Amino acid sequence: MTPTRRALATTLALTTALATAPTAARAAETPQYPWYFDTLRVEEMWEHTTGEGVIVAVIDSGVDATLPELQGRVLEGIDLTAAEAGAHTDTSGHGSDMAALIAGTGTGGGMQGLAPGAFILPVRTIVDRINFSGEERFSDGIAYAVESGARIINISQSAGVSEEELTEALALAARHDVLIFAGTGNTGESDNRVAAPASFSGVIAVGAVNRDSEHVPYSSYGPQVTLAAPGNDIPGHCDNLSGPVCVREEGGTSSATALASASAALIWSQNPDWTKNQVLRVMLNTAERPDDQRRDDFTGYGIVRPDRVIVDGEGDPGDPDSPPIFRDWEAALVSPATPEPTPETTPDDSAEPAPGPEAEAAATSDDGSHLPWIVGGTAAVLLVGLTGWLLLRRRA
Known part of the structure; x- marks a missing residue:
């Protein structure tokens, strides 16, 4: 852990200690208590952890830190768009909704997140859902998140990206023990394809399921799919950020990605000494599957179940240095060995001089x-x- 990350972790731990974790039961089927809270036994999980001390970077349209449910949970962040309006500016509401699904506290009738003790690092790379800022800024967003101490990066979007630049950014994240989750996309019913960056090695591609644990038709599928999470009947701002929140009947892989990121935050918070490999490994081997098949192209290795890790103690973290997936890709990322230091010796006048040019x-x-x-x-x-x-x- 770098000195910067240690300082951030210490500061965030002190800040989090002052926050009150939500423990009171809420009425079912509301933005403060959506259906998957029962499935994931959130009240029991929160008795162990709420995601405290973990920074989740949200690379998106910005995050409105003035929302009641996000006050005190959003760090400064950065705006990488040409607009330069600030990371706390969100004209579409998409980034704020993703942040609230992860770390919302439910305060003031707002959205309740799965990991309300986590901190959000907003990285603004798009102005709205249509106008993207470009390839270079997208890769820079990952690099910024890594250097700012994020342990998890949430990318609930897809875009055309430069393969070389994105690969470099993903390699940087892997070397710094950072997990990256990205949505597979919502083209499953049309020209199905897993979109970038979820299609890249080093990125955990997340698909969407409904309340019956079934793959939803719009969720893009393919061999890149790693995990799945709830995507339908998800809380959000159904008008704009100034209006009330509601439960959206149909969501998308964006929401599923946010819930997968929040699940990782909960697990990592309870096990702060684990590496990304161990966090991901227990997520994979505790994922819910409706059959005995190891994985498929629709839900990957299964639906995220952080409660099985946090409440039941299931899942073997395994070797901290061994990736559960992307093994060949990560093996190629090994940094060149550092030259051995020259041992100090006593000067010897009788020794032959070093050869000159x-x-x-x-x-x-x-x-x-x-x-x-x-x-x-x-x-x-x-x-x-x-x-x-x-x-x-x-x-x-």
């Missing part, structure tokens, strides 16, 4: 490439042998 030049071929030592050694042996043979010939 001339000596180095003499040890290279005409094209500048170093010759293998065995070639030089063989040449020397041959030269000595030839000289001896000539001497013997002269004496004969």
